[in-house]
Amino acid sequence: MTLKGQILAADGTPLKVKLAQTNRRRRLRAIWLVTPLLLFVGITFLIPIADMLFRSIDDPVVNRLLPETSKQLESWDGRGLPPELAFDSLASELRARRADQSIGKLASRLNFEKSGMRSLITKSGRKLKKIKEGPFKEKLIKIDKKWKDRDTWVVIKRLSSPYTGVHYLAAIDRKLDSEGDIVFQPEHRQIYVLLWVRTLWISVAVTVFCLLLGYPVSYLLATLPLRISNLLLILVLLPFWTSLLVRTTSWIVLLQSHGVINDLMVVLGIIGEEQRIRMIYNQTGTLIAMTQILLPFMILPLYSVMKTIPPSYMRAAQSLGASPAWSFFKVYLPQTIPGIGAGSLLVFILAIGYYITPALVGGQDGQLISNFIAHHMKFSLNWGLAGALGSILLASVLLLYWVYNKIVGIENMKLG
Amino acid sequence: MADTVDTLVKFSKVQKSYDGETLVIKNLDLDVMRGEFLTMLGPSGSGKTTCLMMLAGFEPATHGEIYLDGKPINDxxxxxxxxxMVFQNYALFPHMTVAENLSFPLQVRNLDSGEVADRVKKVLGMVQLEGFGGRRPNQLSGGQQQRVAVARALVFDPLLVLMDEPLGALDRQLREQMQYEIKHIHENLGVTVVYVTHDQGEALTMSNRIAVFNEGVVQQLASPDDLYERPDNSFVAQFVGENNRFSGKVTGLNGNSCTVELDVGGEVHALKVNVGEVGEKTQMSLRPERVEVNPPHGKYQNVFEGVVKELIYLGDHIRTRASVCGQDDFVVKVPNSSGHVHLKEGEIVKFGWKMEDCRALDAKK
Incomplete structure (x- = not known):
């Protein structure tokens, strides 16, 4: 039965409506089943992430504590000194902040941007207590002649917006100068670009090593008889059942300068007592330990792809006259590309945000960006910068996912 | 060394063992003639695929030598x-197009691109897949993939083509059609084909000669008609085509015939093919279509009465199951020709057959 091109069920309702009705129950049940997990993930994972991302651009202190001054400075073009009104409102607001004891917070925020601001603010607040009447311009300048300095006002104006991009600039070793231009940090404060490059290079190196080490193992796993390959697979999975901390510390035991490997080489006379090789608390240590720890994430996707490739392909290629090596590169390797892609992506994404291992075995030059995020979270308490570093990391991972999805999508189109 | 120029492949005392305890191939001697279509037929585990793999080079022979075109090829x-080689699952490279698959063996041989294109075009025409060169294997039907696989195995003009149960994955109608196509390709090109299958119908349809394998031994190597009509032993008789079996004891030998006393009583005259001395056990084989219902008196030496148990109408013939000589599964094919006898279930009729059609073979099953 049809009505205006619609197919009707036996009782006259359109078939689509009927289908939706019958499926609704099942759908409600499915939603009900995932709700607890959804709530859990939302509360413990998504909301904190969103909060941290927000913190990277959130800069409310000055705007909240000096609302009137912020408004006055908005119309100031940054040339010369701000208008009288700005001095007036600043004076009254400083007095008020001193009264409600939030002046310390304001002073530290400003000092973080420009050293010397803390003393200027606290001093001005203290002295303003006695000055009841204006005009405040001269009186403020009399308290401290820094109020005559245009840069002081530029700093306040810059921070008067509730949102800021300075954390992102800091995350790539840049800052705004007094003219509002983006410039490099002074050389002794430049660390993040170096860290980004190092994080990237270590992640790439770990991925490449994992691929080189994991590919032959996966091939063996996929081609050996089931009984032996199961045993091997257990050996591959064994690290998963061992604590990450235990594995990392056992690398310390092995690699340290009086560790197993160095001792062995000294005993065997390969190196002298004074030539012990430094293999840990540097990039080498980070590389070795991370490669070992992330290897299963390369092997498993490779294995699952290789298992679906029947051995007859290689045989067919050889029967057609291709040497074993040629058959491998022309026939086998191209078919494992989805596995290589999945494994590399997984290892790279895990490596780029790896924390515990570099923290334990990285020493000075083996530290990665994640260690600095942790540092800013726990010690310097510069959550804005931590948020900025984290969101750059998150963005790069998402970008990778997108690229992978695109590549795999193309792959699927070709194969499926 | 090869005996004659006409022998392309020679298996000489070849043995194969996978575990060092049992022989999968026991002392195989087999010659494949140039230009012939030889089928290795046998149940699974009979060693036929192992043989093919040794010939292709994917499995080493444990003992013995294999010669190709007069030269030993073990190493x-x-x-x-x-x-x-055509594989069971075709083994077409999924990441290449049909044309790329076909040009693979040619590019490996460093042919120039013009000739590659020519040959690919020609071979696509041969398997009637013109215009399919740009497709990927998974965009083709099973039959088309099969043809590409055959074309790929032929495109580089090999001396010998091996086919490992290539039609196993196809449905029945397509399988029959492909059987004829492969047969025609073989006839047109004159290439030597060694074909492995467990389907006796396929073997009979396509081959010049059939080697029946069982337990690592070639039971019989013969042309299809010889194999069907003159099986050497009871395994071949049973494996190739349908047959009625009687077991009994030899009571007399007389030239090329013998008399056998059935276990359940009664005496049958049979052709002496593979029997021992008087008093030894034997198993006789009789094809269902060689039995006549209610024969004229005196036409046959062997005439027995039986009860019709079941009639199955199959169009061209009526498959009749009867109880004869104590055998409940005695099968007779009554042709549906004009004026044939009309039987009823439960009817008692006479069944007769020639001495020559009843072959007395070895007693083992």
Whole structure:
């Protein structure tokens, strides 16, 4: 039965409506089943992430504590000194902040941007207590002649917006100068670009090593008889059942300068007592330990792809006259590309945000960006910068996912 | 060394064992003639695929030598043997188009691109897949993939083509059609084909000669008609085509015939093919279509009464199951010709057959 091109069920309702009705129950049940997990993930994972991302651009202190001054400075073009009104409102607001004891917070925020601001603010607040009447311009300048300095006002104006991009600039070793231009940090404060490059290079190196080490193992796993390959697979999975901390510390035991490997080489006379090789608390240590720890994430996707490739392909290629090596590169390797892609992506994404291992075995030059995020979270308490570093990391991972999805999508189109 | 120029492949005392305890191939001697279509037929585990894999070079022979075109090839790796092969699951490279699959063996041989294109075009025409060169294997139907696989095994003009149950994955109608196509390709090209299958119908349809394998031994090597009509032993009789079996004891030998006393009583005259002395056990084989219902008196030496148990109408013939000589599964094919006898279930009729059609073979099953 049809009505205006619609197919009707036996009782006259359109078939689509009927289908939706019958499926609704099942759908409600499915939603009900995932709700607890959804709530859990939302509360413990998504909301904190969103909060941290927000913190990277959130800069409310000055705007909240000096609302009137912020408004006055908005119309100031940054040339010369701000208008009288700005001095007036600043004076009254400083007095008020001193009264409600939030002046310390304001002073530290400003000092973080420009050293010397803390003393200027606290001093001005203290002295303003006695000055009841204006005009405040001269009186403020009399308290401290820094109020005559245009840069002081530029700093306040810059921070008067509730949102800021300075954390992102800091995350790539840049800052705004007094003219509002983006410039490099002074050389002794430049660390993040170096860290980004190092994080990237270590992640790439770990991925490449994992691929080189994991590919032959996966091939063996996929081609050996089931009984032996199961045993091997257990050996591959064994690290998963061992604590990450235990594995990392056992690398310390092995690699340290009086560790197993160095001792062995000294005993065997390969190196002298004074030539012990430094293999840990540097990039080498980070590389070795991370490669070992992330290897299963390369092997498993490779294995699952290789298992679906029947051995007859290689045989067919050889029967057609291709040497074993040629058959491998022309026939086998191209078919494992989805596995290589999945494994590399997984290892790279895990490596780029790896924390515990570099923290334990990285020493000075083996530290990665994640260690600095942790540092800013726990010690310097510069959550804005931590948020900025984290969101750059998150963005790069998402970008990778997108690229992978695109590549795999193309792959699927070709194969499926 | 090869005996004659006409022998292309020679298995000489070849043995194969996977575990060092049992022989999968026991002392195989087999010659494949140039230009012939030889089928290795047998149940699974009979060693036929192992044989093919040794010939292709994917399995080493444990003992013995295999010769190709007069030269020993035991130490020649698969890719230098120049043998085309069609695999059970086709093994078309999924990441290449049909044309790329077909040009693979040609590019490996460093042919220039013009000739590659020519040959690919020609071979696509041969398997009636013109215009399919740009497709990927998974965009083709099973039958089309099959044809590409055959074309790929032939495109580099190999001396020998091996086919390992290539039609196993196809449905029945397509399988029959492909049987004829492969047969025609073989006839047109004159290429030597060694074909492995467990389907006796396929073997009978396509082959010049059939080697029946069982338990690592070639039971009989003969042309299809010989194999069907003159099986050497009871395994072949049973494996190739349908047959009625009687077991009994030899009571008399007389030239090329013998008399056998059935276990359940009664005496049958049979052709002496593979029996021992008087008093030994034997098993006789009789094809269902060689039995006549209610024969004229005196026409046959063997005439027995039986009860019709079941009639199955199959169009061209009526399959009749009867109880004869104590056998409940005695099968007779009554042709549906004009004026044939009309039987009823439960009817008692006479069944008769010639001495020559009843072959007395070895007693083992």
């Amino acid at each position: 020649v790796p698969p890719h230098k043997r120049g043998i085309g």
